[in-house]
Amino acid sequence: MSKEGAQTARWALSVAVDAIILRNKPINEYYNSIKKRKGSGRFAHVSTMRKLTRMIYKMLTEKEEWKYQSPVLTEKKLPKLEEE
DSSP states (O other), rough: SSSOOHHHHHHHHHHHHHHHHHOOHHHHEEEEHHHHHHHHHHHHHHHEEEHHHHHHHHHHHTTTOOOTTOOOHHHOOOOOOOHO
């Protein structure tokens, strides 16, 4: 991630990666593999931010759903969104 662009967007993406690393096994494995290979947690974090950015872009352009979603959790959350 370059330091160009909105600082708030980079910060939000960083926070999202922190949360996803803790809860999503495939992305956690990706993060840990880069950290082990490069020896830098910062580099692994930025690489994971880039991966998440690419995933979000693909989801938006191709109208796909999050490939790591839990169908059970999604079904529980949808009615709550429709209430609002």
